[in-house]
Amino acid sequence: MKYDYLVVGAGLYGAVFAHEAKQKGKSVLVIDKRPHIAGNVYSKQVEGIHVHQYGAHIFHTNNRKVWQYITKFAEFNRFTNSPVANYKGELYSLPFNMYTFNKMWGVTTPEEATQKIEEQRREIVGEPKNLEEQAISLVGRDIYEKLIKGYTEKQWGRDCKELPAFIIKRLPVRLTFDNNYFNALYQGIPIGGYTKMLEQMLAGIEVRLNEDYLGKKAEYDAMAERIVYTGAIDAYFDYRLGNLEYRSVRFENEILDIPNYQGNAAVNYTDRETPWTRIIEHKWFEFGKDENGKDLPKTVISKEYSSEWKPGDEPYYPVNDEKNGALYQAYKELANQESNVIFGGRLGEYKYYDMDAVIAAALDMCEKELS
Ligand code: UDP
Numbered sequence: 001m002k003y004d005y006l007v008v009g010a011g012l013y014g015a016v017f018a019h020e021a022k023q024k025g026k027s028v029l030v031i032d033k034r035p036h037i038a039g040n041v042y043s044k045q046v047e048g049i050h051v052h053q054y055g056a057h058i059f060h061t062n063n064r065k066v067w068q069y070i071t072k073f074a075e076f077n078r079f080t081n082s083p084v085a086n087y088k089g090e091l092y093s094l095p096f097n098m099y100t101f102n103k104m105w106g107v108t109t110p111e112e113a114t115q116k117i118e119e120q121r122r123e124i125v126g127e128p129k130n131l132e133e134q135a136i137s138l139v140g141r142d143i144y145e146k147l148i149k150g151y152t153e154k155q156w157g158r159d160c161k162e163l164p165a166f167i168i169k170r171l172p173v174r175l176t177f178d179n180n181y182f183n184a185l186y187q188g189i190p191i192g193g194y195t196k197m198l199e200q201m202l203a204g205i206e207v208r209l210n211e212d213y214l215g216k217k218a219e220y221d222a223m224a225e226r227i228v229y230t231g232a233i234d235a236y237f238d239y240r241l242g243n244l245e246y247r248s249v250r251f252e253n254e255i256l257d258i259p260n261y262q263g264n265a266a267v268n269y270t271d272r273e274t275p276w277t278r279i280i281e282h283k284w285f286e287f288g289k290d291e292n293g294k295d296l297p298k299t300v301i302s303k304e305y306s307s308e309w310k311p312g313d314e315p316y317y318p319v320n321d322e323k324n325g326a327l328y329q330a331y332k333e334l335a336n337q338e339s340n341v342i343f344g345g346r347l348g349e350y351k352y353y354d355m356d357a358v359i360a361a362a363l364d365m366c367e368k369e370l371s
Pocket residue numbers: 085094147148149151152155167168170171268270
């Protein structure tokens with residue numbers, strides 16, 4: 001018997017699709033090359049703490065439909081992301097808000113802060129052409145130099161003049177004392193962890209792990225009428241037009257026999273010299289408590305190092321600049337000719353998607369595909 005759908009990749013996009021297809025009475029097989037489900041949102045319990053194995057994932061959205069959808073599979077806690085920036089031992093509040101401006105310039109009112117920013121942004125004339133110009137035009141040179149330049153160059157491995165402006169527009173700038181990183185109506189972490197949430201989404205669906213689709217493509221293709229592919233689009237075509245560029249991330253995890261290492265879930269190291277970009281202390285995503293509400297005696301931290309992707313690494317971030325955009329378009333044309341295959345998700349669409357946008361895109365696709 002052939003399955004109606006083979007879903008390649010058990011991450012968020014694949015899980016939403018598989019769930020919806022099953023609801024519609026379709027037969028679905030999900031495969032993943034990793035030994036676990038949940039893609040990059042995978043979380044694993046260590047010392048009673050849900051460790052975000054592939055980097056911090058903080059769910060946030062303004063999309064009511066997505067929120068209603070995802071909360072069917074998990075209850076969310078009230079975690080609000082407010083990272084701290086550490087610049088050579090000076091601590092600043094993020095995103096850029098009145099606490100940041102006060103620490104940077106000693107200003108105490110929104111008017112004074114505006115005046116400072118206005119003075120400093122004058123050096124940019126016309127429409128900002130790249131990330132550096134965009135950043136200076138948003139918050140001025142002082143903040144750019146201390147809180148943006150080093151961090152961004154470490155994260156992307158590229159000069160800020162070579163990066164697209166839109167990346168920095170992810171960060172809010174506020175003239176209020178509000179250090180909530182996201183402008184989102186809904187925000188939180190799934191109670192019990194992301195892996196448990198994905199288990200709920202995939203309940204009753206056949207999932208096979210450690211399965212390398214591209215290694216046995218013809219065999220897998222014969223197993224289903226249609227394929228939903230959420231891996232890297234250039235890998236699918238065997239890199240025949242060349243490699244798309246990605247950033248990869250490496251984590252150094254440590255279990256520490258102390259209850260509190262840095263007092264916050266995320267501390268960004270925004271200078272150029274510190275080799276890691278940020279340190280995540282996972283227990284603070286859940287307020288330092290275990291599932292029974294008891295204080296956890298130990299802590300787990302992850303130092304995050306950013307690197308250029310090379311074959312064999314996990315791709316994390318697409319590098320959405322002009323060169324890669326053009327190459328992606330060429331791959332997209334090839335993809336359009338694969339009439340039985342749907343390409344989706346961060347890697348399948350080569351897009352810097354947040355989790356909520358991935359879910360929205362998957363739900364849109366389901367509407368077209370499954371109705
Ligand atoms: N950013 C920065 N300083 C910071 C945090 C972020 O300059 O302390 C900039 C940087 O350019 C980065 C972008 O904002 O690439 C997005 O950062 P975010 O942490 O939102 O990215 P994530 O890795 O969480 O997707």
